[in-house]
Amino acid sequence: MHSLAILLIEVGALLVLLGFLSRLATKVGVSAIPLYLVLGLVVGGSGILVEGESTEFLEIGSELGVILLLVMLGLEYSASELVTNLKSSRAAGIVDLVANGAPGFAIGMLLGWGVVASVALAGITYVSSSGVIAKVLRDLGRLGNRETPTILSILVIEDLVMAFYLPVLSVLLLGAGLVQGGITLGISLLAVVAILIMALRFGDHISKLFSAEHPESLLLGVLGLTLLVAGIAQQVNVSSAVGAFLVGIALSGQVAARAEKLLSPLRDLFAAAFFLFFGLSTHAPDIVPMILPALALALVSMGTKVWSGYLAAKWAGIGVLGRWRSGLTLTARGEFSIVIAGLAVGAGAQPLLAPLATAYVLLTVMIGPLVARIPETTWFKNWALKQ
Amino acid sequence: MSVRIEKVDLPGIGTRHDVITTEGRRLGVISHRSGDREIAMFDQGDPDSCSDSIHLSDDEAIALSEVLGTSLMLGQFSHLGDKTTGLFTEQIILPANSPFAGKTLGDTKARTRTKASIVAILRGSEVVPSPAPQDGLEAGDIIVAVGTKQGLEALSSLLCDDKP
Numbered sequence: 001m002h003s004l005a006i007l008l009i010e011v012g013a014l015l016v017l018l019g020f021l022s023r024l025a026t027k028v029g030v031s032a033i034p035l036y037l038v039l040g041l042v043v044g045g046s047g048i049l050v051e052g053e054s055t056e057f058l059e060i061g062s063e064l065g066v067i068l069l070l071v072m073l074g075l076e077y078s079a080s081e082l083v084t085n086l087k088s089s090r091a092a093g094i095v096d097l098v099a100n101g102a103p104g105f106a107i108g109m110l111l112g113w114g115v116v117a118s119v120a121l122a123g124i125t126y127v128s129s130s131g132v133i134a135k136v137l138r139d140l141g142r143l144g145n146r147e148t149p150t151i152l153s154i155l156v157i158e159d160l161v162m163a164f165y166l167p168v169l170s171v172l173l174l175g176a177g178l179v180q181g182g183i184t185l186g187i188s189l190l191a192v193v194a195i196l197i198m199a200l201r202f203g204d205h206i207s208k209l210f211s212a213e214h215p216e217s218l219l220l221g222v223l224g225l226t227l228l229v230a231g232i233a234q235q236v237n238v239s240s241a242v243g244a245f246l247v248g249i250a251l252s253g254q255v256a257a258r259a260e261k262l263l264s265p266l267r268d269l270f271a272a273a274f275f276l277f278f279g280l281s282t283h284a285p286d287i288v289p290m291i292l293p294a295l296a297l298a299l300v301s302m303g304t305k306v307w308s309g310y311l312a313a314k315w316a317g318i319g320v321l322g323r324w325r326s327g328l329t330l331t332a333r334g335e336f337s338i339v340i341a342g343l344a345v346g347a348g349a350q351p352l353l354a355p356l357a358t359a360y361v362l363l364t365v366m367i368g369p370l371v372a373r374i375p376e377t378t379w380f381k382n383w384a385l386k387q
Numbered sequence: 388m389s390v391r392i393e394k395v396d397l398p399g400i401g402t403r404h405d406v407i408t409t410e411g412r413r414l415g416v417i418s419h420r421s422g423d424r425e426i427a428m429f430d431q432g433d434p435d436s437c438s439d440s441i442h443l444s445d446d447e448a449i450a451l452s453e454v455l456g457t458s459l460m461l462g463q464f465s466h467l468g469d470k471t472t473g474l475f476t477e478q479i480i481l482p483a484n485s486p487f488a489g490k491t492l493g494d495t496k497a498r499t500r501t502k503a504s505i506v507a508i509l510r511g512s513e514v515v516p517s518p519a520p521q522d523g524l525e526a527g528d529i530i531v532a533v534g535t536k537q538g539l540e541a542l543s544s545l546l547c548d549d550k551p
Contacts, residue, residue, distance in 0.1 A: 145435055
């Protein structure tokens with residue numbers, strides 16, 4: 001068969017399946033991410049796909065998916081929101097980072113994977129899934145709750161930490177010597193800070209490059225700028241994802257709001273390609289020996305997340321029930337854990353990271369929204385108030 | 388009299404304004420970036436959580452704010468209502484799907500059909516007292532009418548049912 005024909009047939013069939021899965025997920029009320037991952041695992045394990053053709057296409061698609069996920073995240077927040085949240089919830093953010101990075105790092109070291117893979121695993125257990133958590137808050141009608149700003153500000157800080165964590169991870173993955181690595185790291189962090197300051201100071205001017213009135217030119221322009229900055233960032237080892245995130249931060253006002261609307265169908269398409277490709281490139285049989293470590297990791301890191309979330313709400317002056325609600329809501333990990341695992345494995349770190357991250361995200365993304373509902377039950381309310 | 392309103396940012400979602408009433412109850416209005424609004428009633432047992440939240444579309448939010456904002460004015464009208472005379476006043480908000488949205492008062496033939504009399508139309512901060520048949524009606528208008536109970540009921544179904 002002609003190679004283009006194979007590509008179209010395979011990609012088309014996969015997209016149709018993804019479409020059905022997304023509909024199923026909406027109907028059941030769960031996140032579609034785990035379903036996409038499982039589809040990738042199943043298709044990859046079955047060996048139906050013809051070598052080369054559509055996997056290459058999906059690989060590029062998945063790179064775009066990461067970039068689009070991050071630029072959309074940046075568009076959601078304005079630079080001033082980031083700064084205010086960083087100021088007001090700094091302590092809670094540090095506890096969140098330490099308490100939830102530690103289990104991942106410890107398990108990585110226990111498995112004998114070395115420092116670099118352990119740092120990647122620390123990132124995987126640290127970042128909560130802002131997508132899943134925002135959906136849970138909406139579904140449970142908790143947007144009006146007083147602990148909700150605390151939950152959201154933790155998510156904002158985590159995303160900002162990602163802007164510094166990803167370059168550090170990229171440099172570690174390069175495996176350069178101490179001096180060479182230090183210089184590369186210095187340059188990349190300097191670049192992040194420079195772009196962040198530019199976004200804060202000159203965000204308005206950058207937004208003025210585009211007109212919110214012309215949808216087509218706005219779509220092309222914002223997408224172009226995102227890819228351009230992502231490419232430059234990749235070149236100086238900052239990681240393309242961080243470059244995209246910073247572009248999102250820099251854009252503000254009408255332009256950001258419109259661009260968010262225009263880019264979201266693209267994000268949906270390419271993010272689905274990303275999760276599918278991650279599943280495809282994970283060796284399915286490797287998951288079996290990783291189930292126990294993943295389960296242990298999920299239990300411990302969900303516990304630490306509950307604790308750090310509880311503490312954050314306590315410091316914000318929230319009552320006992322609200323503290324439990326924030327802790328239990330924050331437990332789901334998702335898209336960014338997979339992004340980190342994809343980055344690490346792509347750069348040649350411990351290949352078993354991929355099956356471990358897959359099993360871990362499948363567990364937390366399923367259990368997280370369930371435990372978030374626990375504080376609604378009467379027995380829990382009675383128990384918590386007795387304490 | 389001053390009212391205490393707290394503004395809270397909800398990063399990625401929008402903002403929330405909390406009103407604390409003199410009774411000590413807390414009422415939150417969540418403004419989504421998409422323009423949607425939500426009203427959240429805070430639980431009395433657990434003041435951090437809301438016992439219920441009601442989703443409002445743009446139009447509904449505007450209509451509700453007009454009702455709340457003009458309540459003082461409407462209160463003065465309702466003094467007319469006197470049980471002994473059997474005469475009542477009522478405020479009817481013209482819904483968007485009303486057959487008379489965009490038509491004139493004369494088109495409704497309300498007085499002939501229902502024996503109830505439309506005495507004023509409130510549109511935002513604007514008041515049209517004793518409107519004439521050629522005065523226009525718009526969705527969201529608050530129509531102040533005087534009549535018997537049956538007359539007012541007939542008027543309300545005439546104006547609000549989308550079948551003419």
